[in-house]
Amino acid sequence: MVTGAGKTRFALACVEALRAVEPGLRVLIVVPTLALVDQWLTVMETDRLAVSGDVAVHRGGAFPTGDATFHVATVNAARTATRKLTASGRWMLVADECHRYASPSNRAAIDADWSASLGLSATASREYDQWFEEFVEPSIGPIFYEYSYADAAADGILAPFHLTNYSIPLTPSEEDRYTRLTQRVALLSTDEAANSEALKRALLARARLAQEARARIPAAVAIMSGHRGERSLVFHEKIGAAEEIARRLGKEGHRVVVYHSRMNPAQSLKSLLLFRTGQADVLVSCRALDEGIDVPDATFGLVCASSASTRQRIQRLGRLLRPSPGKESAEVATIFATQTERDRLVNEEAQLEGLAEASWFEVQFS
Incomplete structure (x- = not known):
């Protein structure tokens, strides 16, 4: 299901329906990141699915004991926790971002005798290999439902959006x-x-x-000058480049914070809180924000550099297309430097025909 369609709440509705007919069913929710642990706990509390004290959290380290009905575990913890937890009783698996559990190191996280199972992903198929078909589907079952950008646009689930592509020279x-x-x-x-x-x-x-x-960083600063004060996400592949972009944007007067995997938990949480509470307008990140994190009020996204992964592109688009009160539309801008990158963007424009229009520019440096 496309990012922003409500996969978390759909899964919890399935859990609630199954437990209504099988009250003793226990549930393991596996997620790829610590940030997603917090997000699931927040939604579960908001929807009042689980009572206080009936949820065990596995972040790694010590193994939680007790007979909690709901267990939320990072994939790193679930590699060892899953077999211990499911040794007795009847269990349901919810595998969030299930495409992540096909790798050799992560397969143990979903390998058990499940009474019921549900995988969630915006991009289930894996590029370059058949691991999803070989290892994920046998554990949790085949894809049984798909909900595309076109479906979500027709139902008003996603914000309308525009693509802007900026060419820079080598x-x-x-x-x-x-x-x-x-x-x-x-x-x-x-x-x-x-x-x-x-x-x-x-x-x-x-x-x-x-x-x-070399031109990507100054191009990013130049483009962002036209979006001052707008709720914006800026992506780069390299942590050093992300920090340099944030530093330059700060010098230009933008209220900017940075978020990446090398920051300690307190620093990264502070950056997210500053952005979510409106104390910062621009959040500069690398891959740490690609999956799962909700920032629905962002209206402008700038991809300064990216990989060739279709999955990454879909995830990053999804960060901008979530609806929010007062959000009329979103814009996704991309900087490209080579013909290979241009070809990918041309193909994307063709695939999104009827859903989004694309504009093409060359960055003009002053």
């Missing part, structure tokens, strides 16, 4: 290196005897060069 040095890497990729791709690892390294090196293009 420096002559970057252009030369990018051309040489592209030639190497082409050579390795056509050579039947080519080492697949060598091809992977060449592709990663080319992607990294594009992500680190």
Whole structure:
């Protein structure tokens, strides 16, 4: 189901319906991040599904004891907690962001004899491998319902949105290196005897060069000058770049905070609280905000750099498209530097035809 469609509340409604006919059923909710643990607990309290004291939380470390009906666990904790918890009794699994549990290290988190199971994802299929079909579906069942951007737009679930794509130049040095890497990729791709690892390294090196293009940071600052005071999310792939963008935006007078995985929990929570309470207008982040976090009142998003992952793109769009009181529309802007990136954006525009229009510009530096 597309991001913003209400997967959490849908899952809790399923839990409530099942427990009405089987009162002894216990529930394990597995999530990929600590932030999502807090989000589930908040929704459960708001919807009054569980009474106080009937929820055990597994964040890692000590193993909670007792006979709680509901257990919310990070995937890291669930790798060892799942088997211990489900050794007796009847259990339902809710696997949030279930595409994350196909990797070899995470499979143990959902491997048990479930009486009922439900997987939630905006992007269930995995790119480049069949792990989802091979390992997730046997544990929780096949995809039985899909709800797309078109469905959500027709039902008024998502805010209307516009795409704006900004072209930036590579420096002559970057252009030369990018051309040489592209030639190497082409050579390795056509050579039947080519080492697949060598091809992977060449592709990663080319992607990294594009992500680190020198013009991305000043372009981000220039674009944000037209959105001063607007509730905005800014994404970059690199933590150092995210911090530099936040520093420059601060110097330009933006009320800005940064959020990434290297911050301690107190710092990251403070950044989110400052943004959610309106004490900051701009939140600059890396992948830490890609999945699950609700910031519905943001109306502008700027993707300064991204991977080739369709899943990441959908997740980042979803951060901006959640509805909010007074929110009439949202804008998602993307900076691109190469033909490969342009091709992906052109394909996205075609896929979203009838749902969103796209505008194309070149960044003008003063």
